[in-house]
Amino acid sequence: MTKAVGIDIGGTGIKGAVIDTATGALLTDRIKLDTPKGGEPDDIVKVVVSIIETLAVDAEVPVGVCFPAVIIKGHTMSAANVSKKWIGLDAEKLFEKALGRDIRFINDADAAGVAEVRYGAAKDVPGVVILTTLGTGIGSALIYNGVLVPNTELGHLEVDGKDAESRASYSAKERDDLSFKEWAKRLQRYYDTVEALFSPDLIIVGGGISKSYEEFLPLLELRAPIVPAALRNNAGILGAAALAAEHRGATGHAAVAD
Ligand code: BGC
Numbered sequence: 001m002t003k004a005v006g007i008d009i010g011g012t013g014i015k016g017a018v019i020d021t022a023t024g025a026l027l028t029d030r031i032k033l034d035t036p037k038g039g040e041p042d043d044i045v046k047v048v049v050s051i052i053e054t055l056a057v058d059a060e061v062p063v064g065v066c067f068p069a070v071i072i073k074g075h076t077m078s079a080a081n082v083s084k085k086w087i088g089l090d091a092e093k094l095f096e097k098a099l100g101r102d103i104r105f106i107n108d109a110d111a112a113g114v115a116e117v118r119y120g121a122a123k124d125v126p127g128v129v130i131l132t133t134l135g136t137g138i139g140s141a142l143i144y145n146g147v148l149v150p151n152t153e154l155g156h157l158e159v160d161g162k163d164a165e166s167r168a169s170y171s172a173k174e175r176d177d178l179s180f181k182e183w184a185k186r187l188q189r190y191y192d193t194v195e196a197l198f199s200p201d202l203i204i205v206g207g208g209i210s211k212s213y214e215e216f217l218p219l220l221e222l223r224a225p226i227v228p229a230a231l232r233n234n235a236g237i238l239g240a241a242a243l244a245a246e247h248r249g250a251t252g253h254a255a256v257a258d
Helices: 041-055 091-099 108-119 164-168 170-175 180-198 208-215 232-249
Strands: 003-009 013-020 031-034 063-067 104-107 128-134 138-144 147-149 202-206 226-228
Touching: 003 041, 003 108, 003 232, 013 041, 013 232, 031 041, 041 091, 063 091, 063 108, 063 232, 091 104, 104 108, 104 232, 108 128, 108 138, 108 147, 108 202, 108 232, 128 180, 128 232, 138 164, 164 170, 164 180, 170 180, 170 208, 180 202, 202 208, 202 232, 208 226, 208 232
Parallel strands: 003 063, 063 104, 128 202, 202 226
Antiparallel strands: 003 013, 013 031, 128 138, 138 147
């Protein structure tokens, strides 16, 4: 068994668990704490440290952390739903210093995409797969023949002159008090744009609300099949853990660019 920890930092919550990366099974309960108000670096780092302490794993267990921003060589290069202080920060180093160990650090939706390729709805699916997470923002993972193209940020496509996630994320549904039917109209506009630009063979919908997929996915009319994430809202944790284990094991798995 290859044990690894996955930590998924979101605009609203921070989740973590120990994973069996051979099967994608959770070996512990999932810990979920609120993202501190303002999403400042030091505050978020403290929450991550406390989750790792609670999970009480040995120092040699690999840790993967995923985060809602563009990540280039360990640096956070955007900050849509967290403090702007993250922009340009060597965040990977910051976490490594606080945790006293190496980590694997990637975008949250990319981690979810990797997990769906390994263990879920994108497993053995050829061609272009696009995973979107509908949460505080909209995250995306673009996968071609099982290989991730990182940092695609399709939640920030311009749709009807607006940043897509500001209209179609789950938090926009909540903010504007939309019924599923009303929200589905915005999602239709969003996924029509994604389809027009990328012609995916499969669209996967993740994020916490994906557990209620029956309420809105059947309302969407698209050329490609659109399915809920098999791993629901655990996909980020699983993907981060899987990548951390692989990184540590240096298996040379070529599924994701570093
Ligand atoms: C961020 C992405 C992130 C997504 C989901 C967006 O606002 O720009 O990096 O993947 O939210 O958390």
